[in-house]
Amino acid sequence: LGAGFFIYGPQLALVLSLGSGTHVFVFSTRLGTFVQAYESRIIPQRTQEFAINAANYRHWDEAVRLYVDDCLEGTEGPREKDFNMRWIASLVADCYRILMRGGVFLYPGDRRKGYGQGRLRLVYEANPIAYLIEQAGGAATDAITRILEIEPESLHQRVPMIFGSAREVARITRYHTEPSNIGERAPLFSRRGLFRA
Structure with a gap:
């Protein structure tokens, strides 16, 4: 089971989870592939x-x-x-x-x-x-x-x-x-x- 989405903007990002945290990858034009930007992203519990x-x-x-x-x-x-x-x-x-x-x-x-x-x-x-x-x-x-x-x-x-x-x-x-x-x-x-x- 997994889920994900791409987001297009100043950078192309892929947000993905396969059941062990939510990971963020960004596309590297230099490498021609996605590289991990954030491993197991955690949302702050408090917010304004x-x-x-x-x-x-x-x-x-x-x-x-x-x-x-x-x-x-x-x-x-x-x-x-x-x-x-x-x-x-x-x-x-x-x-x-x-x-x-x-x-x-x-x-x-x-x-x-x-x-x-x-x-x-x-x-x-x-x-x-x-x-x-x-x-x-x-x-x-x-x-x-x-x-x-x-x-x-x-x-x-x-x-x-x-x-x-x-x-x-x-x-x-x-x-x-x-x-x-x-x-x-x-x-x-x-x-x-x-x-x-």
Whole structure:
């Protein structure tokens, strides 16, 4: 079992895992072949970067909006640190950036017609990326369930996807599974909840 992708840019890179870590190779024009640039790449567990298409904010469920809002509030918010938002709009480019720098990628399902179950194909988009990310010490879920544990029902089945730094992915899962720990929007009184005044 293995997974990989090529990424084209200032250099041609191959990201590959055959089950013993995620390795990065770059093409050497001098040698005419790929040479290993990183062996067993490890994603940092903590991050201050997230990638999401913010233009779809109004379509997201409450858990995703709360997560993004908490990040955007920076040092004055509950996360007490500033975050950078990225959106390359390329699954492999975002994955490569996360492998190199850390971070988290969110492509949630949303309320638009045809987007409720996400847009990425489980078998040939989400699964290979999830495998590479997990082999690099990260995590990949559909917001609740580990991507690699989802049984495909069809070849082109779509799925929401969140992947990257393991601790951040776990935090996003908690936004979905433990809403009482996050609070709720209350426009007159800011956000409040059982653990937040």
